[in-house]
Amino acid sequence: MxxxxxxxxxxxxxxxxxxxxxxxxxxxxxxxxxxxxxxxxxxxxxxxxxxxxxxxxxxxxxxxxxxxxxxxxxxxxxxxxxxxxxxxxxSFEVPYYNRGLILYRLGYFDDALEDFKKVLDLNPGFHDATLSLKQTLLDKEEKQRRNIENNC
Missing domain, CATH: 1.25.40.10 (Tetratricopeptide repeat domain)
Known part of the structure; x- marks a missing residue:
């Protein structure tokens, strides 16, 4: 049954x-x-x-x-x-990646980074996660740079 x-x-x-x-x-x-x-x-x-x-x-x-x-x-x-x-x-890497994409789009870069890193821990060959991780790091740095400039 x-x-x-x-x-x-x-x-x-x-x-x-x-x-x-x-x-x-x-x-x-x-x-x-x-x-x-x-x-x-x-x-x-x-x-x-x-x-x-x-x-x-x-x-x-x-x-x-x-x-x-x-x-x-x-x-x-x-x-x-x-x-x-x-x-x-x-151990299913795809939902981490999908959630990371949304977190990235919403500007929650630290949370997105965690999800993309988890994807790569589970599957180091996940090319799109590697690209997304790099882009998230760049955008996080840019956001921090703009915040510093706006506060000066």
């Missing part, structure tokens, strides 16, 4: 991903949300979440739903989903 539930859940995430890739974001978001709710219900009814809900699929669902929210410019809601993905699967 648990194996079947897990297979059906994985199929939901795969279907959601297909909608996402076609730009059918409302359908993808609904499926990701349904899977997240199923996992929450499974966890509430059974202390052993891992046997009913794949951490990889759950983290992917949170991350990808966060991407949809990001595209809608719902940055804080997107960051909530990225954070949940990280909580479910701390």
């Amino acid at each position: 648990e194996g079947q539930w897990r297979q059906e859940g994985h199929a939901t995430v795969v279907l959601a991903q297909a909608h996402f890739e076609r730009g059918e974001y409302a359908e993808a978001e609904a499926l990701y949300s349904a899977y997240i709710r199923q996992c929450a219900c499974a966890a509430a009814g059974d202390a052993n979440l891992g046997s009913k809900c794949s951490p990889e699929d759950l983290a992917t669902a949170y991350n990808n739903r966060g991407q949809i929210k990001y595209l809608r410019v719902d940055f804080y809601e997107a960051m909530d989903d990225y954070t949940r993905a990280i909580e479910v699967r701390p």
Whole structure:
């Protein structure tokens, strides 16, 4: 029974991903949300979440739903989903990167730097994270320079 539930859940995430890739974001978001709710219900009814809900699929669902929210410019809601993905699967570098991009856009350079550094700790070959880390450092220095000039 648990194996079947897990297979059906994985199929939901795969279907959601297909909608996402076609730009059918409302359908993808609904499926990701349904899977997240199923996992929450499974966890509430059974202390052993891992046997009913794949951490990889759950983290992917949170991350990808966060991407949809990001595209809608719902940055804080997107960051909530990225954070949940990280909580479910701390070794998944993509939500750190995605959250770092939002933090950067919002001007929270120190927090963005932490996320980009974590990405590179987990995956040193993540080229976009390397570029984002460098750009964040440059922009942080520029902001500090402007603040010093404005205070003189």
